[in-house]
Amino acid sequence: MTITLYAWGTPNGRKVSVALEEMELPYVVKPINITQDDQFDPNFLAISPNNKIPAIVDPDGPDGQPISVFESGAILLYLGEKTGKFLPKSLRERVPVLEWLMWQMGGFGPMPGQVHHFAALASEDDKRYGLKRFSTETRRLYAVLDKRLGKTEYVAGELSVADFAILGWAWRHERHKVDLADYPNVKRWYDMLFERPGVRRGFEAKLD
Template sequence: MIDVYTASTPNGVKVPIALEELGVPYRLVRVNLGMQEQKQPEFLRINPNGRIPAIVDDDGPDGQPLSVFESGAILCYLAGKYGGLMPRDPVERVRALEYTCFQIGGIGPMFGQAGWFARSAPEPVDFAIERYRKESNRLTAVLEARLQQVPWLAGHEFSVADIMNFGWLDTPDYAGVNLADYPAVSAWRDRMHRRPGVQKGLAALR
């Protein structure tokens, strides 16, 4: 059994969706972010960075328990263990890794900062809001160009890259991104919502 420590956030939805897509049973352990449970010693033993999501696989290498943190590492671990969510075609496999790293280094940090400065900063910082919103829209335009060419970020196969980017693009208003300006991304998001695994993963966190 895999224990999934997570919450209903753009990053938190990734692992339940991946496991539903893979058809792997799991146990959901909700982490109360408002109560700072992710900063408690019990959680820090699983993820020393004090962030969700994280997993504990009771049947890791050599049958020993294994904890994994960082959503990109978790999804790549699950894809490798269960043989899914990574394209068979070698070129598309590289593209899946590219757009996974694109989310880790770009979409996640920029969307997160855009939303934080606009909604949570103690005082308005107009320069920061403008900077991060502009960058969030620039990154969304990169996805738009890709998805005008292919149905999924890797190409013609659904992959970890789609799951990685979905959470933030499913809540674009947080970063000041209007998907009406990005029709290919909007259509991709609709395709994501039609997938049973995505539906089940999202429902698990409601």
């Protein structure tokens, strides 16, 4: 049965379209135009109570009953559980996936997102302060990721939903004012992932 993905062409939306493609799950996209406040529509609110994209509706959820899931990290974990792909069964192997997924959700997303905001929308006075503060933290996070990827091929060892989550934001590195050449291990990982047909299809999916 076909999953409905409610999304827009943002890093968080791309995380899920990449996962759906890599997991070979059939899906259709219902664009939620966040530039026109579609996320505040009561019908969408019933699916995503935080008024944020992405969200999914899976008509073939647990026990064969429909289920809706909001928050990109929760969606990735749900899809990994549903398919048994990119989410290890062993608790020991699953721990680093969860660690790096939470790292992305808590830092490598909120911080680069602030760079987006201050670079594009802030006044000149606010921009100077905001960009200094959040660019410094964003570069620190890229350095953390680079150090990790100097030790392992993928962030959690094997390819996992954590890679899809982080890639969604690394995809916007130019908006972060970051040159991946400064982080060679991240660049190697980034280029390798984009060699995967499923990843490319996920980023080519029409979300908006």
